[in-house]
Amino acid sequence: MIVKLLRAPRLLSKCVVRNFSAVEPVVNLNERKVFAKRAETNDPATHSENDIGKFYTVSIEDNKKLFSFYEFPAQFERNIKTFNESAFMIREPALEIINSLKTLDPTKPILKFVIYGRFGEGKTMTFCHICHFAHRAGWILCYVPTSTIWMRWSKEVTFSETKPESINIPLESAQWLRNFKIQNADLISKLDLRVRDKIVWSAREITEKDAPLMELVDHGINRVKYAADVVDVLIENIKLYSTEQRCRTLVAIDGFNGFFNPKSNLKAPDKTPVPPLRVTIMQSLMKLTQADWSNGAAVLTVDTKNSYPDNREFVFPLYLLHKEGFEHLDPFIPVYVPALNPKEVNNLLDYYEEKKWLLKPQAREEIEFLSTRNPYHLTELCGPL
């Protein structure tokens, strides 16, 4: 919106613009060859502070495995298709969190990070960067991008049979399980994790004790009716195995403040309104962010887009999570994602020039000024040039 206003010629003082453009030389694109700075390795575990502002590439397999079901921000998704690669910029907040994940004390209760910041400045990309690190480092991922999508509309809403007054969204629960399977199947079969207790679903359907954990997940995917209960059992199992130090787990939830909204668009079968915390899968995910287990970490983001419209004024965690969410998470480490610094802007514009996305290098200063170094707006502003 701000960018739109700035672009309106009558509102932008002409002398401001003139400062940028009047004396610039004409640049011949064929002669000018710019390459963005890239990190030496593509493994996020090896990056250090010297790599801040540089790019690293996420391989196609990792991309498909981690980010196929639910996606990146739409703009980044479009750019992956156009540029034929997905390159992340290494930034300070992500490095900070990755460094503390590397030196995690397995006996202490889980660490909780709450990423916050203004729209378009890289919260979700930081979040994806950390997920990629965790995946490469052999962590089990419990990955939920935008839980509020489940709260908008659901094809099937039923009453839960196991939990009184709660409701199930079985299709979405099954989809989450499918996603979990794609991300973690190899790792869990390598670690040889098994179901701890015998579970009787019905007279004919029984999950035996010591069956592979993936068998349980498959049961949830095949019998959608039980998907929400399977999620609950799976999460309990993973928590216990982590505490026993047989695996490490990263809980990654984008838009965590959506859990504490006063209401959602869902309607129960008896037409009563459903707040997010009345949904069983949300209750199960809430268990993951409690501090009653160890050898794990939770990386959460809070975002104004996941709040109700009357609650979007500030970006701070206390404001967005309300008192209820704040007390649930406390203690946590807030991590602020700021706008790009001049060095990062320079490298980002170099990257766009390398990819032939920015064809007027003489407009670099103007873009930087108009975008206020917000990477989302910067990419938008590079579009027509």
Added chain:
Amino acid sequence: MLNSFSNLIFKTLNPLSSAARSANVRCMSRYGPQFIDPVVDPQEQKKIRETGDLQTYLFRPIKSAPGNYTCSHYFDPEVAKFTNILMSGGRKALCRELMDKTFEQIKRNQIERFNKAETDEERNAIIFDPLIIFHKAIENTKPIMKLLKIKRGGQTYQVPYPITENEKRFRAIKWLIEAGNDKPNPIHFPQRMAIEFIDAANNKGSAVKRKTELHRQCEANRAYAHYRWA
């Protein structure tokens, strides 16, 4: 001595030349015939300063620049004209957004084509700059004649007429916009428009087809051309 560039400016802007007076100065104009047009493009301003032609501009009254003109890198007079013709109901912000998205889409299409290309020849033939494609498309869509209905002896004839530069541009833009609007439902305007621009720049597409169709009719009706006078 004036070099060729300033000569060009001088010829078109010189208030004393009769052609300029008849074409540019309206009778109720705010500006008298001695006023000259402003030069808004920073590149041209720089050229004027370097070549020393500034002297010719120093003691001349200059018209104020149009309200929608800026020195921004996003500005192009031809694109501004296109935006204005695209606009309906005064929704200029929307149209500007649509144009930006169109250019973005052109670039996306071309970069994807570049990535898919197999030989160097194909790669070198691809133009990335959406502005160049835009100008080429309009140039290729401009007709050189038009048909007017004239009644002679109780019968109407389609008579070919020559048209002015302004009208050529208007016809080209109008046809391009109509081609962009003619799309199946799930496709958005910028996507369709981008395809249309790229096609027109390569002398293909429905807008160029309309131009050639008009030329064909003018050719067929050349026998009626004398009805313009008689």
